[in-house]
Amino acid sequence: MKTLRLQLRFLVPLVLTLVLAALVALPLMDRLTLRWFARDLNNRDVLVANTLADAITEAQTDGKTWRVQTLFERAVQDERLVAIALCSADDEMLRRTDGFPRTLGCARAREISNRNDPRLPLESGAVHVGYQPLDAENASSDRLVLLHDLSFLDRRSLDTRRYLIGFIVLLGLAMALITVVVAQLSWRGWVSGMRGILRGEGLLLPLLTSPPELQPFASEVRARLRDLEDEYRRGLDLVAVWSPERLRSLLQTQLRGDQVIVVSNREPYLHERLNDGQVIVRRPASGLVTAVEPVMRACSGTWIAHGSGSADREFVDAKDRLAVPPGAHDYTLRRIWLTPEEEEGYYNGFANEGLWPLCHVAHVRPVFRESDWQLYREVNERFADAVAAEARSEDPVVLVQDYHFALLPAMIRERLPRATILTFWHIPWPNPESFGICPWRREILQGMLGSTILGFHTRFHCKNFIETVDRYLEARIEHEHSTISYRDKETLVESYPISIAWPDDTSTWPSVDECRRRVFERLGLAPGTCLALGVDRFDYTKGILERLHAVERLLEKRPEWIGRFVFVQVAAPTRGALEEYRAFQQRIHGVTDRINQRYGRPGYQPVRLLAEHHEHEAINELFRAANICVVTSLHDGMNLVSKEFVAARDDEQGVLVLSRFAGAARELSEALIVNPYHVEETADALHRAASMPPAEQRERMASLRMTVRENNVFRWAGRMLADAGRFRLRERIAARVQRHTNEQDETTLHA
Ligand code: F6P
Secondary structure (H helix, E strand, O other), rough: OOOHHHHHHHHHHHHHHHHOOOOHHOOOHHHHHHHHHHHHHHHHHHHHHHHHHHHHHHHHHOHHHHHHHHHHHHHHOOOOOOEEEOOOOOOOOEOOOOOOOOOOHHHOOOOOOOOOOOEEEOOOOEEEEEEEEEEOOOOOOOOOEEEEOOOOHHHHHHHHHHOOOOHHHHHHHHHHHHHHHHHHHHHHHHHHHHHHHHHOOOOOOOOOOOOOHHHHHHHHHHHHHHHHHHHHHHHHHOOOOHHHHHHHHHEEEEHOOOEEEEEEEOOOOOEEEOOOOOEEEOOOOOOHHHHHHHHHHHOOOOEEEEOOOHHHHEEEEOOOOOEEOOOOOEEEEEEOOOOHHHHHHHHHHHHOOOOOOHHOOOOOOOOOOOOHHHHHHHHHHHHHHHHHOOOOOOOOEEEEEHHHOOOOOHHHHHOOOOOEEEEOOOOOOHHHHHOOOOHHHHHHHHOOOOOOOOEOOOOHHHHHHHHHHHHHHOOEEEEOOOOEEOOOOEEEEOOOOOOOOOOOOOOOOOOOOHHHHHHHHHHOOOOOOOEEEEEEOOOOOHOOOHHHHHHHHHHOOOOOHHEEEEEEEEEEEEOOOOOOHHHHHHHHHHHHHHHHHOOOOOEEOOOEEEEEOHHHHHHHHHHHHHHHHEOOOOOEEOOHHHHHHHHHHHOOEEEEEEEEEEEHHOOOOOOOEEEEOHHHHHHHHHHHHHHHHHHHHHHHHHHHHHHHHHHOOHHHHHHHHHOOOOOOEEEEHHHHHHHHHHHHHHHHHHO
16 A cells, blocks of 8 residues: 555656646647648649749730639649639739638738748638749739648648657556556665664664665664663663562563573572571671672572572472572572582682782782682583573573672673673772783683673773773773673673662661660660761771771770760671681771770770671661761772661661772762771761761761662662663564575575
């Protein structure tokens, strides 16, 4: 139907043009025909006049003028000659044949014969009027008026018209046919070009099959798609609050419900056997687990992690799987078993003695051992095998977590080339010089570039990573799109600030007063004490030592706080197998004792070090009880403790003191931002926090809460998965284009 309409659009102007041409051409043809025949008839007139001249002159000379009449009668027997008359030089009618019109005098005949169109219409039909002297050299000689029949001219003209109209009709038909064929061909070409564009040719690939005339159209479509994509991304950010439901719907729509596999070293639930033989399920102190676990609850799928709990093996099925969370069974946990040697080399050695200090640049020397590197590679291979075994399709979405698995993305890519691999690096990325000291820097970068998307907490870390690749690999970097192309594979390097699941239902929480009462009672704090709190893994990157120095300096500088200010440090045991950690932890114990000796008194200890594991509820209680939360990381990818403190304070009270070297400082600007290396500045911030009026606390906390609530962990995951969805869409389009090109090649080959 559309084709017909399109062809009509061509045909209507064509037909109109032909009709117009006919209207102009026909009168023109008539005039031309008359002109040709008028010339013929004039010659004929001359011939007749010359033939008759002598005989007429002779008859006049002999006085036998009746013979003239006879001559005339004989002459008009010619079928074309209608009538003849003889006129004198002064226009007197001397003789005429019977058929000569009575109304036509000599003078008028002369006048008509001098016209361009010497035609005289008569009842019997039009005649051509000729006026010829008998003797051309004698001006007083008689004239002959010759009337030639023009009806044959009308007949010829009618014939000519018929031929012309027939010709125009045939021409029109031929042109219409050609137009239809050409329109059909170009329509088909256009349609196949359009289909090519819609398949993505010329949008993703540089116009493989689209004809050149469609290139502007392809550019338009490309621009429109970009706009839509931008709009869509803005739309994602506009969604006031990301929720598990929204994340689930994103998975169903954009990822078509494809399988999601998470890989991390730390598992979300550990089964531990206590000394009394009882088994407990423990949630580890891990920012990674805090963030990823709610996402997995929303997405279902499989989480592959090292089974590190002492009773872990007792709770898995024959395939080392179990449903978690205990009692809820939202997703599957697949445990991987490591030998003590593997754990030592891969986890303690390469990951925590090598990469951890290397990336944190926290003045602890990274240690790189060849044997650790070998085990790191082997364990990464083991996890890659597990991903391939758990994949239910050839293109699952795999979320690789953290520095324990720098080689894993490329290894998964080898096993599942069509997988969408999202790697998130939870720790900072240093500058190229610092990273350059790693002996296997190229292998690590190559491994990470197996990812489809590589995420960091901040743009700053993305920039460091891109510069590092630029320094050590021959890769193509597109700064505008933040992509790296290495060995024909493109990786998007993007910042996705991680966060926490915002607690929507706080109705089951004890009130702030109740929390404060319980904590004060448990710790034996005097009423009215200003309680400052630090919650960290017992790690040298967290700035715990610097924090203690700041507390000591506060008491030194402002003795009015002695007896009224208590700093509680929760330090979750971590990486105790490493000498560096053990030494650090001892040192913290030592400094704590020193400060307590210096400023403590009976019933008052300015520093309380709680170096043991605390469950989430206990930490939440402490957050709600505290006046100040102190986060003084020397370098931190994000730091979720700061966000958890904000989330815990639905009373909009409490002050956050936050290190400028934590990724969170870029989002939480209403905190008191400090340089933890500057003891004086941190001590002053503690004083300011302890003295802050409730109104200012409320103002700052309300704003912080809005930020964390909006930028929650579902937004973190949602943005990454939406980018993965876009990527998968592009892959599907590219695959379709490839299929189409192959089909075309095959057709050409067979033809
Ligand atoms: O900071 C990166 C991170 O993976 C955190 O997510 C987590 O808190 C920690 O490192 C891991 O600690 P662990 O070695 O105890 O798993």
